[in-house]
Amino acid sequence: MQAGWDDFRFVKAVADGHGLTGAAEALGIDHSTAFRRLGAIEKSLGARLFERHRSGYTATAAGQAMLDVATRMEADIDGFSREVVGQSDAMVGELRITAPTSFAGTFLMPILAEFSRRHPAVRLHLILAEETLNLSRRDADVALRASRGPDETLVGRRLTGVGWALYGAADRTFGPLADERWVGLSESVAGGLFAGFVQRRTAPERIVLSLNGVAGLREAIAAGIGIGPLPCVEGDADTRLQRLGGLEPELHTDLWLLTHQDLRRSARVRAFMDHIAAAMQPLRPLFEGSKVSS
Known part of the structure; x- marks a missing residue:
């Protein structure tokens, strides 16, 4: 039996999702349907496409060959779509x-x-x-x-x-900033640029909260959890906040x-x-x- 585009698309979803759970979520189907679908494709091709491990699914040689084709097909379809819109x-x-x-x-x-x-x-x-x-x-x-x-x-x-600057809650008076409680963006944001900025300015135990987004960081500072860096367009517009110094060039x-x-x-x-x-x-x-x- 010859594999169709939907089969290639499904196999790529399994690879991208590192297993059937991720594929099912991406495709909007349930796990049992994804399990049956993969079994049917492997049976029709007469080849095992993935090795099952506790850490996820790894493509076999046959699976990788199918993924290579699926990736090229997806790129061609995306290119066609961009060309039409363009x-x-x-x-x-x-x-x-x-x-x-x-x-x-x-x-x-x-x-x-x-x-x-x-x-x-x-x-x-x-x-x-x-x-x-x-x-x-x-x-x-x-x-x-x-x-x-x-x-x-x-x-x-x-x-x-x-521009970025340090901010704290507007209703607080602050002493030496290194002694304050700090909040900041996590290591996963911008390659750790903002996390490193905070780490160089206070002791590890003073960093009480890390977040993965600026909106949450602004709310944390406004709530008084700690001081931290924000883009000025966010911090200056929020009356709950005050600047605690000048611009920070390394965060620009x-x-x-x-x-x-x-x-x-x-x-x-x-x-x-x-x-x-x-x-x-x-x-x-x-x-x-x-x-x-x-």
Whole structure:
């Protein structure tokens, strides 16, 4: 029996999910269905595709060969999809945007509202995530991304610098900062840049909470759990917080507006990127930390 595209897609989901549980979640099916599906594919091919281990599923030689084909097929389909969208001159259809979770509560929603009023036939799909989504796979069409250097496969523009500073609860008086309780971002964020910043400024036992996102970090500082670093656009706009010093140059980053190079000619992608860039101009002092929001 010849394997079809759905079989290749399923086997890749098993590999990506390191087992049937991950595959079932990704495909929206239950575990027993995934188990039967893999068994049926292996039986039809007359080959075992995965070795089962306590740590997960590992592809056999036959499984790896199938994965290689599935990966090429997926890349071709993604490329076709980007090409079709990239050639579209119509201001209609879906536009998928990804941005850090914290942006939803600061500046982004009014900008999206104005774009939607101007282009009512464009359906916006906003994906708020701290992780970096893959624009090549069209996990999103446009990304607002804090970075010191975007991927070379992407195109776009630098919108502004992003200044960082230390913050504490506004209703507190602070002594020597090294003696305070601290909160910060975890080692998994930005390669440990922010975790290292905190670790160099206080003793390990003074770091009482680590988080994986800026929105939670802001709330932790406002609740008085500890002091910690925040982007100024978040900290200065929150009346529950106070700055505890000047800008921290080692945490400075840039905010980029990015898309895949295949999508840059799409009318709705171009219109959205132009709209965001124009809307960001008056906000740059807030992001850079040179002006405290009233």
